Amino acid sequence: MIVTVTINPAIDRIISVDRLAFEDRAYIKSSRESAGGRGLNASCVAHSFGARTTAILISGGDSGKRLQDLLRCCGHATLIVPVKNPIRTNLTITDRQGLTVNLNEAGPQLSHAEVTRFERAVRQTLDQVEDTSSAWLLACGSIPPGVSPEFYAKLVALARKRGVRTLLHADGEALRQGIEARPTVVTPNQQEAERLLGRALLTRTHYLEAAAQMRTMGPECVLLSLGSRGAIGAFPEGLYEVLPPRVDAVCPIGAGDALAAAYTWSIEHHHDPVEALRWGVAAGTASARLPGMSFATPTQTEEIYRQVEVRRAE
Numbered sequence: 148m149i150v151t152v153t154i155n156p157a158i159d160r161i162i163s164v165d166r167l168a169f170e171d172r173a174y175i176k177s178s179r180e181s182a183g184g185r186g187l188n189a190s191c192v193a194h195s196f197g198a199r200t201t202a203i204l205i206s207g208g209d210s211g212k213r214l215q216d217l218l219r220c221c222g223h224a225t226l227i228v229p230v231k232n233p234i235r236t237n238l239t240i241t242d243r244q245g246l247t248v249n250l251n252e253a254g255p256q257l258s259h260a261e262v263t264r265f266e267r268a269v270r271q272t273l274d275q276v277e278d279t280s281s282a283w284l285l286a287c288g289s290i291p292p293g294v295s296p297e298f299y300a301k302l303v304a305l306a307r308k309r310g311v312r313t314l315l316h317a318d319g320e321a322l323r324q325g326i327e328a329r330p331t332v333v334t335p336n337q338q339e340a341e342r343l344l345g346r347a348l349l350t351r352t353h354y355l356e357a358a359a360q361m362r363t364m365g366p367e368c369v370l371l372s373l374g375s376r377g378a379i380g381a382f383p384e385g386l387y388e389v390l391p392p393r394v395d396a397v398c399p400i401g402a403g404d405a406l407a408a409a410y411t412w413s414i415e416h417h418h419d420p421v422e423a424l425r426w427g428v429a430a431g432t433a434s435a436r437l438p439g440m441s442f443a444t445p446t447q448t449e450e451i452y453r454q455v456e457v458r459r460a461e
Contacts, residue, residue: 148276149193149411150311151186151285152269152302153204154262154294155254157237158213159183161398161440167242181440182217183237185287185316188404192430192442194223196412201226203268207255208233226272228265232256235291239440245396254291262294270305279310283411286325287316287404299325312414314407315366318342326365333366334407337373354379355386355460368420370410370427372403375435377455380424386460389424391432391451401440402431409448425455 159181164173190202200223206214207230214234218225232255241247269284276282284306286299299321306313312331315322318339326333326343340357341348348357358371358381369381375396380387409430413423429452433443443451 148278148282149190149198149200149285149408149415150269150272150276150282151190151193151200151202151287153184153186153202153288154257154265154298155235155289155291156182156184156187156204156206156214157235157251157254158210158217159237159239159440161239161241163438164240164242166244167240167246167248173240173242180213180217182214182221183440185404185407186285187218188401188440188442189285189287189408190223191221192405192408192434193412194221195442196409196445198408198412198415200224201272203228203265203272205230205255205257205261205265206234207231210234210236226268228261228268230255230257230261239398239400241398241400241438243397245398245435247398247400249400251289254289257291257293259293262298266301266305269302273306273309273311276309276311281415282311283314283415284311285314285316285407285411286330287314287407289318290321296320297324300328303328303330314411316403316407326361329365329367331366332368332370332410333361334370334372334403334410335361336403337371340371351388355388359386370406370424372406372431374399374402375432377428377432378406378424379460380421382420384421387421387424388458388460389421389428390456390458391428392454394432394436394451396435397438398440399435401442402435405434405442406431421457425457426452429455
């Protein structure tokens with residue numbers, strides 16, 4: 148069972164244009180809406196890989212009703228926590244060359260009572276898991292106004308108390324406090340790691356040092372996602388570079404969510420963490436080749452997986 152948390156979901160509007168250029172017009176080729184949020188994206192990928200998953204999320208306002216309509220055909224279980232204010236709408240613009248602009252709203256202001264209800268929903272869901280040793284809690288994405296930066300840290304502690312493994316993908320102070328709660332895995336991208344560590348990461352040596360340093364901050368494993376350059380894994384066994392093949396990236400938005408979902412799916416299939424990261428990088432790379440915000444199928448992922456290279460860092 149993979150339980151995902153999305154405290155700040157969105158209606159994602161994805162617009163594909165012919166060419167993005169500064170101070171020049173672009174022509175819209177297609178436009179569509181989808182249910183968005185890192186946790187929701189991870190549940191979508193996990194479900195497509197055959198995993199049992201439940202997505203816990205908030206919903207409010209007219210945009211929340213549209214979100215729930217979009218989720219009716221998702222195929223996996225969802226648990227909706229109603230809130231007063233409307234959820235956000237995000238805008239992603241991408242062109243044929245893979246250049247992408249992502250514009251996100253902050254999200255709805257949540258009351259203390261609404262946050263408490265959400266935490267209760269997570270606790271009750273984990274209490275219903277029959278085999279907690281094979282369960283995961285994925286705490287993913289931004290937190291909206293009114294939610295304390297310690298929110299994810301509390302969920303990590305809640306899960307660990309029940310023997311449930313945790314994966315954290317957050318940013319800013321929520322990442323800083325969450326990582327200190329000792330999650331099983333943390334999956335920052337390059338920009339999130341730079342903000343956490345307070346320095347630019349420009350070279351291979353920087354990436355390796357950053358992954359190793361973040362592991363000393365609390366988590367058991369660190370998966371530093373580097374986009375087209377793959378990922379660095381910091382594990383108890385050492386540091387590993389996982390390198391994808393060169394592909395034409397059409398829309399990389401959501402690739403990190405595919406990595407997180409495929410990693411936990413692979414661990415549940417008794418693969419070791421390094422092999423699981425290979426599957427994660429394959430899923431992220433295969434998804435980046437697709438237009439809009441789409442996720443690769445297991446077959447598409449396996450095609451890339453066979454080309455992913457793993458190196459132990461010396």
